[in-house]
Amino acid sequence: NAGVTxxxxxxxxKTGQSMTLQCAQDMNHEYMSWYRQDPGMGLxxxxxxxxxxxxxxxxxxxxxxxxxxxxxxxxxxxLSAAPSQTSVYxxxxxxxxxxxxxxxxxxxxxxSVL
Amino acid sequence: xxxxxxxxxxLSVPEGENLVLNCSFTDSAIYNLQWFRQDPGxxxxxxxxxxxxxxxxxxxxxxxxxxxxxxxxxxxxxASQPGDSATYLCAVSYPGNQFYFGTxxxxxxxx
Numbered sequence: 435n436a437g438v439t440x441x442x443x444x445x446x447x448k449t450g451q452s453m454t455l456q457c458a459q460d461m462n463h464e465y466m467s468w469y470r471q472d473p474g475m476g477l478x479x480x481x482x483x484x485x486x487x488x489x490x491x492x493x494x495x496x497x498x499x500x501x502x503x504x505x506x507x508x509x510x511x512x513l514s515a516a517p518s519q520t521s522v523y524x525x526x527x528x529x530x531x532x533x534x535x536x537x538x539x540x541x542x543x544x545x546s547v548l
Numbered sequence: 549x550x551x552x553x554x555x556x557x558x559l560s561v562p563e564g565e566n567l568v569l570n571c572s573f574t575d576s577a578i579y580n581l582q583w584f585r586q587d588p589g590x591x592x593x594x595x596x597x598x599x600x601x602x603x604x605x606x607x608x609x610x611x612x613x614x615x616x617x618x619x620x621x622x623x624x625x626x627a628s629q630p631g632d633s634a635t636y637l638c639a640v641s642y643p644g645n646q647f648y649f650g651t652x653x654x655x656x657x658x659x
Contacts (some may be wrong), residue, residue, distance in 0.1 A: 438591075449589065467645075474651060476649045476651040477637070477639075478649075479646070492646075509595075524592070530645075534597060534599050537584075537592075537641075538595060539584075539591035539592040540591050541590055541591045542589075542591050
């Protein structure tokens with residue numbers, strides 16, 4: 435019963451490096467999303483997807499790319515890491531948002547950009 | 549921009565006490581409101597979901613209420629236990645799959 439799986443759990447990057455955060459879910463959820471969590475600012479939506487081949491921007495999309503080639507996977511790419519991207523990143527999924535669908539979260543990736 | 553506010557930011561209570569956490573939001577056209585629990589270093593776990601047409605939901609010692617017209621929700625925890633210590637976040641969802649989160653209330657239950 436894996437749910438939402440995120441890898442890696444921890445990552446340290448140098449400024450300018452690129453990397454991909456992985457997210458996979460095994461619940462056949464149409465909706466997947468990426469958030470960053472910063473102290474005092476709560477969770478902020480980066481990008482989301484309502485199905486394979488469909489992605490859209492959230493509140494803070496700059497510096498990040500996403501793609502959704504399958505229902506199960508929704509990777510988040512940092513194109514050129516900056517210290518401002520130091521944060522904890524969470525992937526979340528649900529059945530397509532309706533009035534009664536809960537949001538399921540992965541355990542997070544703690545990213546430090548030096 | 550939707551604003552979700554949670555007060556207080558931190559709360560410390562003795563074991564056995566009943567307590568109330570508050571959540572307010574500025575745009576009342578919500579799909580639903582969820583209360584989440586987050587333990588240190590972990591992801592969020594959905595505790596209760598209240599649909600926009602509902603007034604409350606209950607699960608065990610937890611009861612969540614929703615007043616859409618005033619833009620408020622409360623999470624009531626009965627007979628608190630040390631294991632309830634965690635951060636509690638509320639989130640509202642809107643058409644277009646947009647979720648907005650509060651910054652959370654950090655709860656400590658003292659044995």
